Amino acid sequence: MPLLEVKDLYLYYRTTRGPVKAVDDVSFFVPEGETLALVGESGCGKTSIGIAILRVLPVNVHLYKGTILFEGNDIMKLNDEEFRRTIRWRKISMVFQGAMNALNPVIPVGLQVAEPLIIHEGMDKDEALKIAMEALESVGLPKIVARRYPHELSGGMKQRVVIAMALIMKPRLIILDEPTSALDIITQANIMNLLKRLKREHKLSYIFITHDLALASEIADRVAVMYAGEIVELGTAEQVYLSPKHPYTQKLIAAVPTLRTEKKLEFIPGEVPSLINPPPGCRFHPRCPYKKPVCSKVRPKLIEVEKDHLVACHLYE
Ligand SMILES: Nc1ncnc2c1ncn2[C@@H]1O[C@H](COP(=O)(O)OP(=O)(O)O)[C@@H](O)[C@H]1O
Ligand SMILES: [Mg+2]
Structure with a gap:
């Protein structure tokens, strides 16, 4: 039984322009003692997943539903008082994005x-x-x-x-939301080493949120790649880094600078879609070099391409 299992999670925000589909039917799990890295471009819904798990929601929630099993119990079924008393900070805690600059x-x-x-x-x-x-x-x-x-x-x-x-x-699980993004590179390395030591010493599990794929590779056992409110690829760090399957993951990895190579850095043409009116079908299709007619019509499901390696892409169906 994994420590945390998230199934069919949704978190939409109410705005005057319509609901923002920040987390749109997301499922994943975190085994005891492992680190799941949640990676993706800014605005794709990473922080929203964190606050949905910890139930620290803003006032303008439009839709919040799904199953969150922690130690096998569905903690979505707890009322706010029970959740506060038994789960938040005691079992699951979070280092919020930018928290170091929000100390009193x-x-x-x-x-x-x-x-x-x-x-x-x-x-x-x-x-x-x-x-x-x-x-x-x-x-x-x-x-x-x-x-x-x-x-x-x-x-x-x-x-x-x-x-x-x-x-x-x-706590047994800590959600770390961009915990080193505001720091210089040496300090960042020191904090990463600290996080690894704490994980070992306290037998912690982590959800490590970052936009930085190279950084995630430092600590991740498994990687979930998010795009526009959805998880598009999920696998062990080795699978995702060494044989990325989703065209978006492939582009992201090709965009990571490496030292002294002749290889030209790629960039991903087009822009991150609106989460109010996301593109129909596969949300990446307007930017995808391999798109087929089906891609703009049918939303691809996560399917297993090899053991433990899931991808949501019509190329693999
Ligand atoms: N309280 C809110 N009300 C409306 N929109 C929000 C709110 N919080 C976040 N968003 C929007 O939801 C989307 C996902 O945001 P977020 O989860 O912070 O992404 P990330 O952490 O990947 O940068 C973004 O489009 C962001 O602008
Ligand atoms: Mg964020």
Whole structure:
């Protein structure tokens, strides 16, 4: 039984121009102890999948449905109170995109890390602070950092604080949303190494969200490629990187710069489609070099092209 299994998940947002189909019938699973990388261009619905799993939804939700099995139980069936009490932060936590720049500027970071223990566990402040300091140490920060304010810390240190926050309730699954995108390349490498160490030490599972395929390859066991609100390819990292099947994945991989090759970098012509009126059939067909008449008519289903390797493309039917 996988730790997390998402089936037929939808999340649409209400706007004056019509519903935005940010997550449109998405299914995947995360085995215990593994990292699933969720990759795709900006605006394809990656963050929306994260907030749908953690049920931290904006007010303008138009449609939110599907099955989310965690440890075998359908957590979509829990009411908000049960979900808050048993799942959010305790079992599943999230490092939000840009969170390191959203720390409270007037509260010492130790107290911010300790806050869930005080609020949700009813722990007294000193005890909670002690645990927060341990959490800060586990992410490679000296205990003294607990007394510092966010503006006194570097970007890398702030990101470590945010990771400590995600760890504080000892969850089993952490959703990491672009956790290194705002950092320079050396700091990014340090944070990636930290994430790998924490995963080993705490037996965590990750959903690692990024637009950066090369970065995802650092940590991914399996990869889900998203395009315009849908998963178009899903497989082990080896399958997706070494033998990508979907034309979109092939283009994405060809667009990753590699050192000292003569190969010309490819770019993907056309633009990312609107999620209000996505193209009919396969959403990638307007940009696809291999499109056939069926592609603009019938939405391709994910089919297994080899063991554990799924692709939604009419070329393989
Ligand atoms: N609260 C919201 N209301 C309306 N549209 C939204 C809202 N949040 C996100 N979107 C839109 O949903 C789509 C998917 O967004 P998002 O999940 O943030 O994508 P990603 O994380 O891949 O960049 C985008 O078109 C974005 O503009
Ligand atoms: Mg995002």
